[in-house]
Amino acid sequence: MxxxxxxxxxxxxxxxxxxxxKTAKGIxxxxxxxxxxxxxxxxCVADLGIEDxxxxxGIKNGAKTMVVGIVNSGGFLPDHWISVIVDALDAGMDVASGLHMRLGDVPEIKAAAERNGRALFDVRHPSRNLPTGKGTPRQGKRLLAVGTDCSVGKMYTALAVxxxxxxxxxxxxxxxTGQTGIFIxxxxxxxxxxxxxxxxxxxxELSPExxxxxxxxxxxxxxxxxPSFAGVSLGLLHGAQADALVLCHEPTRTHMRGLPHQPLPDLKTCMELNLTSARLTNKNAKFVGVAINTSALKEDERQAYLAKVEKELGLPAVDPFKDGTAPIVDNLA
Amino acid sequence: MxxxxxxxxxxxxxxxxxxxxKTAKGIxxxxxxxxxxxxxxxxCVADLGIEDxxxxxGIKNGAKTMVVGIVNSGGFLPDHWISVIVDALDAGMDVASGLHMRLGDVPEIKAAAERNGRALFDVRHPSRNLPTGKGTPRQGKRLLAVGTDCSVGKMYTALAVxxxxxxxxxxxxxxxTGQTGIFIxxxxxxxxxxxxxxxxxxxxELSPExxxxxxxxxxxxxxxxxPSFAGVSLGLLHGAQADALVLCHEPTRTHMRGLPHQPLPDLKTCMELNLTSARLTNKNAKFVGVAINTSALKEDERQAYLAKVEKELGLPAVDPFKDGTAPIVDNLA
Incomplete structure (x- = not known):
C-alpha cells in the first residue's frame, strides 16, 4: 500500500x-x-471533539484524504454516503475506508476517483502482492506486542513504545497490522x-531490513x-523475528473474546509458548515488559496488581495509558 | 465447494x-x-499408465469431469489448452483445475460452462463463505497428520489411515486441505x-459434527x-480439534523445505509443541503413531530407523507406503 x-x-x-x-477516535x-x-x-451521534x-x-484547511473510519455491522457502505464520498473526490481529496466493502466496487466512487486522478484506500484489503515468509535474519531491531487475548491493548502499547x-x-x-493502526x-x-x-x-515485508x-x-x-485467530498470531510472530516481546493483558477478562467456553491462559504459560515459537526465527527473542490495561481496576487494586505481576515475572509491568512505557524501553538497553 | x-x-x-x-499421479x-x-x-512427456x-x-466411457491435475511454474493456463477445455464442456463434462489461474477468468471457458450448464472447479480457490473458528467441542472423532516439515507424507498418511x-x-x-487431496x-x-x-x-467446516x-x-x-507456513499449520491444528495426532517425518531431510538456513526440529520437540497447541481446543489430544517416509533409506537402515523411533517415542512407527498403518489404527482403540 x-x-x-x-x-x-x-x-x-x-x-x-x-x-x-472507535477507529476514528483512535486516529x-x-x-x-x-x-x-x-x-x-x-x-450523527458520534463526535470526535474536533472542529466540524x-x-x-476541509480543502481550504489542506485536507488531503477523507477517512471513513467507521465500523458498522456488516461493513457495508450506506447508499446515502456515496454522494459525499464522490464530492470529496471531486473536490480533490483521496478517500480511505476501513469498511469491508471496497470503495472501488461502487461504480460512482470508482468513476469519480478515475475522473479526478485520486487514490482510493481500502485498508482492510491488502493491495500488494506478497511473498511467502523466508525467516532469513534481517538487520535492524524489532519489538512485537503479543497478547493473552484479542483487544487487550496491543496497538495502544506499540504506539506508546x-x-x-x-x-x-x-x-x-x-x-x-490492523485497520486503525494503518490509518494512524x-x-x-x-x-x-x-x-x-x-x-x-x-x-x-512490513518490517524490512x-x-x-x-x-x-x-x-x-x-x-x-x-482458537479463532492463533494462526494469524503465529505467522505474525514468525514474520516479525522479534528481538523484544511485550506481553499485553486485561486482568478482568473472564474468557477469550467472543468465546464464552474458552478460558484465558495465565501470563507465564502465555509467555512460554510465545517465546518457544518466537525463537524459531530469532534465537535471541525475549520478553522485555508487560503492558496491563488496568482501566477496570481501582487505583489501589491497580498498583497491587502491577506490583504482583512485576514480582512474579521479573519484568517491568505498566499500564501504558496511565504510566507510559519508560520502564519497558529502559529494559531494552 | x-x-x-x-x-x-x-x-x-x-x-x-x-x-x-504429480497431482494427477496422486489421484x-x-x-x-x-x-x-x-x-x-x-x-506430452508425462504418463499416468492409464488408457489414452x-x-x-471419455464421454462414451462415462467421464463426468475433466481434471487439469497439472502443476506448471506460475500456475497459468497455456492458451492452447483453452480450446480443449471448451471442447470438454461442450461435450458435457465439468472441468476441475488445480492451477492458480481460475478457469472462470478465461472468457471462452466461462462462456462454454454457462452455455452448457456445466460446473467449473478451481480447487486452489475456496469458494464458500467461511466463518471464524469457534473451538466449541463437536461430536465425532478426528485424526490429524502433522509434520516436521512440508512434503513429508501427511496426505499419503491420512489416506492410508x-x-x-x-x-x-x-x-x-x-x-x-490441499489440491491433490481435494481431487482425491x-x-x-x-x-x-x-x-x-x-x-x-x-x-x-471441513470436519463437522x-x-x-x-x-x-x-x-x-x-x-x-x-517459518513460512506455521500459521496455517496452527490454525489447522486448532480447527481440527484432533483426538489423535500422527507425526510425519522424512529422515534424510537436511533443512526445512525451501529454506536452506532453517534446521528441522527433532521429533520429540515437534510432538511437544503440537500437543501443547492441540490441547487448546481438545484437552484429550494425543499422538497415536509416527509415519516415516523411508523411501531414501536402504532396507536395513529403514528397519533400524523405525525401531529406534518406536523405542524413543513409545509409539508405533511405520512407513505407510511400505507397511500400511495397521499398528497406528490398532493404537486408537
Whole structure:
C-alpha cells in the first residue's frame, strides 16, 4: 500500500453511537495533528471533539484524504454516503475506508476517483502482492506486542513504545497490522485479511531490513491462545523475528473474546509458548515488559496488581495509558 | 465447494516432465477406479499408465469431469489448452483445475460452462463463505497428520489411515486441505488459500459434527516449525480439534523445505509443541503413531530407523507406503 496523505478530514456519516467511531477516535487520539476536522451527516451521534467541517472547508484547511473510519455491522457502505464520498473526490481529496466493502466496487466512487486522478484506500484489503515468509535474519531491531487475548491493548502499547522511543531520540517506526493502526501510520497491512500462505511473508515485508539501531514496533493481532485467530498470531510472530516481546493483558477478562467456553491462559504459560515459537526465527527473542490495561481496576487494586505481576515475572509491568512505557524501553538497553 | 462428479478424464496437456503431473499421479494412485483415461496433447512427456482417451471416448466411457491435475511454474493456463477445455464442456463434462489461474477468468471457458450448464472447479480457490473458528467441542472423532516439515507424507498418511479404517469397517472420511487431496476426496478446502482470519473456521467446516464413532482423517499442511507456513499449520491444528495426532517425518531431510538456513526440529520437540497447541481446543489430544517416509533409506537402515523411533517415542512407527498403518489404527482403540 502506498502511504495515505494527511491531513485527514474525518467522515463520521450518520452513525448511531460513539462505538461505531472507535477507529476514528483512535486516529484522533494518536495523530491529532493529522485530523483537521470532522464531517457529520444529519443524525450523527458520534463526535470526535474536533472542529466540524464541510468538504470545501476541509480543502481550504489542506485536507488531503477523507477517512471513513467507521465500523458498522456488516461493513457495508450506506447508499446515502456515496454522494459525499464522490464530492470529496471531486473536490480533490483521496478517500480511505476501513469498511469491508471496497470503495472501488461502487461504480460512482470508482468513476469519480478515475475522473479526478485520486487514490482510493481500502485498508482492510491488502493491495500488494506478497511473498511467502523466508525467516532469513534481517538487520535492524524489532519489538512485537503479543497478547493473552484479542483487544487487550496491543496497538495502544506499540504506539506508546514508539512515542517513548521517539521522545528519547531513538529511531523507531510503528508498523501497523490492523485497520486503525494503518490509518494512524498512514500505511500497513491488515494481516488477518491476507491469504493464509502469506501471513509471515506480509510481516517480513512490513518490517524490512533497516539500520542496526532502528526499531520496528510491530502491532500484534489476536493471541496464540485464541482458537479463532492463533494462526494469524503465529505467522505474525514468525514474520516479525522479534528481538523484544511485550506481553499485553486485561486482568478482568473472564474468557477469550467472543468465546464464552474458552478460558484465558495465565501470563507465564502465555509467555512460554510465545517465546518457544518466537525463537524459531530469532534465537535471541525475549520478553522485555508487560503492558496491563488496568482501566477496570481501582487505583489501589491497580498498583497491587502491577506490583504482583512485576514480582512474579521479573519484568517491568505498566499500564501504558496511565504510566507510559519508560520502564519497558529502559529494559531494552 | 460442491462435490466433483467422477469418473474423471485426466488432462495432462503437453507438460514436459513427469513431475508436472504429480497431482494427477496422486489421484490415479488413490482413486484408480475414478480415473478412466488420460488425455495428452502432442509433445506430452508425462504418463499416468492409464488408457489414452479423446474427449468423445471419455464421454462414451462415462467421464463426468475433466481434471487439469497439472502443476506448471506460475500456475497459468497455456492458451492452447483453452480450446480443449471448451471442447470438454461442450461435450458435457465439468472441468476441475488445480492451477492458480481460475478457469472462470478465461472468457471462452466461462462462456462454454454457462452455455452448457456445466460446473467449473478451481480447487486452489475456496469458494464458500467461511466463518471464524469457534473451538466449541463437536461430536465425532478426528485424526490429524502433522509434520516436521512440508512434503513429508501427511496426505499419503491420512489416506492410508482412511483406507485401513474402511477396510476394518470403521466409519472414516479423509478430509482434504490441499489440491491433490481435494481431487482425491472430490471435495475439500485449500487451507493455505483461505483468508488468514478463517483458517481454523475452515477446518471446523471441513470436519463437522458427526456420529460418535465416526473418524475424520484430516490432511495436515506445513509444519509448526516452518517459518513460512506455521500459521496455517496452527490454525489447522486448532480447527481440527484432533483426538489423535500422527507425526510425519522424512529422515534424510537436511533443512526445512525451501529454506536452506532453517534446521528441522527433532521429533520429540515437534510432538511437544503440537500437543501443547492441540490441547487448546481438545484437552484429550494425543499422538497415536509416527509415519516415516523411508523411501531414501536402504532396507536395513529403514528397519533400524523405525525401531529406534518406536523405542524413543513409545509409539508405533511405520512407513505407510511400505507397511500400511495397521499398528497406528490398532493404537486408537
Amino acid at each position: 502506498t502511504e495515505m496523505q494527511n491531513p485527514y478530514l474525518m467522515f463520521l456519516g450518520d452513525v448511531e453511537d460513539q462505538l461505531a467511531a 484522533v487520539d494518536w495523530r491529532p495533528e493529522w485530523c483537521i476536522g470532522q464531517l457529520k451527516l444529519a443524525g 467541517m464541510t468538504i470545501a472547508e 514508539e512515542k517513548e522511543m521517539r521522545d528519547r531520540g531513538m529511531k523507531a517506526d510503528f508498523r501497523a 501510520a498512514g500505511t500497513g497491512i491488515s494481516i488477518d485479511a491476507v491469504v493464509a500462505d502469506f501471513i509471515s511473508g506480509a510481516v517480513e 533497516n539500520d542496526p539501531d532502528h526499531w520496528d514496533i510491530i502491532e500484534g493481532q489476536g493471541s496464540l491462545f485464541h | 460442491t462435490e466433483m462428479q467422477n469418473p474423471y478424464l485426466m488432462f495432462l496437456g503437453d507438460v514436459e516432465d513427469q513431475l508436472a503431473a 490415479v494412485d488413490w482413486r484408480p477406479e475414478w480415473c478412466i483415461g488420460q488425455l495428452k496433447l502432442a509433445g 482417451m479423446t474427449i468423445a471416448e 482412511e483406507k485401513e479404517m474402511r477396510d476394518r469397517g470403521m466409519k472414516a472420511d479423509f478430509r482434504a 476426496a472430490g471435495t475439500g478446502i485449500s487451507i493455505d488459500a483461505v483468508v488468514a482470519d478463517f483458517i481454523s473456521g475452515a477446518v471446523e 458427526n456420529d460418535p464413532d465416526h473418524w475424520d482423517i484430516i490432511e495436515g499442511q506445513g509444519s509448526l516449525f516452518h
